[in-house]
Each structure stands twice: as structure tokens, then as C-alpha cells.
Amino acid sequence: MKVYVIDYHKDDPKKCTGKKLVKLKLAELTRVGKGIILDPFSERTLSINDKDILIKSGITIIDTSWNNPSQNEFKNVRGEHRRLPILFAGNPVHYGIAYKLSSLEALMATLYILDEVDEAIKFSNIVKWGHTFIELNKELLEAYRNKDEEEIKKIEEEIIEKILRK
């Protein structure tokens, strides 16, 4: 399984998990999108239907800043764009915030949902807080795992409704 990173060099290099993946040779730098493009602005939601794309062509993470992400940084990248369903960041910068995942967390979530749990856990070991993300989202990740897009959207709607009712 191939992991690619498009790096816009917008974040503190010391905290950047995209750079870390490349440095550890767990991902390859690219300028063109390949396979699944992790794009929080996408209308399509990642699901088990995307597993073939992962296997054949891999996954591309777009490492930009959450402070000022430009939609063009995503739009200009060719490939199969997918957003992740609601999940909460476990990293120290955005802890507890919905949807604002780090590059590494987005990769772990993708692998988990596509039923590659062992791979997701392997990646969680490269940072101190990696396991926190999995623990924090365990119930959600298990609910989304191996499900198709419609099922995932339905689960997500129910979760959001529950949060709003609180």
C-alpha cells in the first residue's frame, strides 16, 4: 500500500506529521495526486467501496495548514477525493476538535475504515499521541469500519444529531 504526501510547507516542520511520514520513509513526496485524495472539502465520504483504489493506487495526504487551508490546494489535485466522517483529533494541537485531523490521523482513520486495522495501529506508533487518536475514536472507527458510503453517512448523521441534542 502506497502513501503519498503533497507538502505545501505551511506548518511548523517540527510538528508536521506529513513530513514525519516522509522522513521515516513511510510515505513518498509527490506533486501529483494518486489514488484516494484525502480532502476535507470533498462531497464524497470515504468508505469500504474505496478499498480497491487504496490497493491499486494508494492514498495521497495534502499537508497544508489548518489555519488557512485554501480550497484550491485541494481542487487542483487530480484523483478520487474523499472526506472522512466525523472523528475527533487526538493530537496536542487540535485535541478534541471534530474533523480537524492531522495528516497522520487522517491516514490512520482511512486505514481503519478500510479494514486495515493492524496497519492503522502500526502508524499510530510513530508519535506519542498516536494511540490516543485511536482510543478517543474507537467506537466511531469501529462503527465506520467496513461500511459503505450510505451506511457511513447515516451513522455520521445520527452521531451529529446526538451531539446537538446534548
Ligand SMILES: C[S@@+](CC[C@H](N)C(=O)[O-])C[C@H]1O[C@@H](n2cnc3c(N)ncnc32)[C@H](O)[C@@H]1O
Ligand atoms: C490540513 S493538513 C494539516 C497538516 C499538519 N502539518 C499535520 O501535521 O497534520 C491535514 C491533512 O490531512 C487530511 N485530513 C485531515 N482531516 C481530514 C478530514 N476530516 N477529511 C479528509 N481529509 C482530512 C487532509 O489531506 C488534510 O489536508
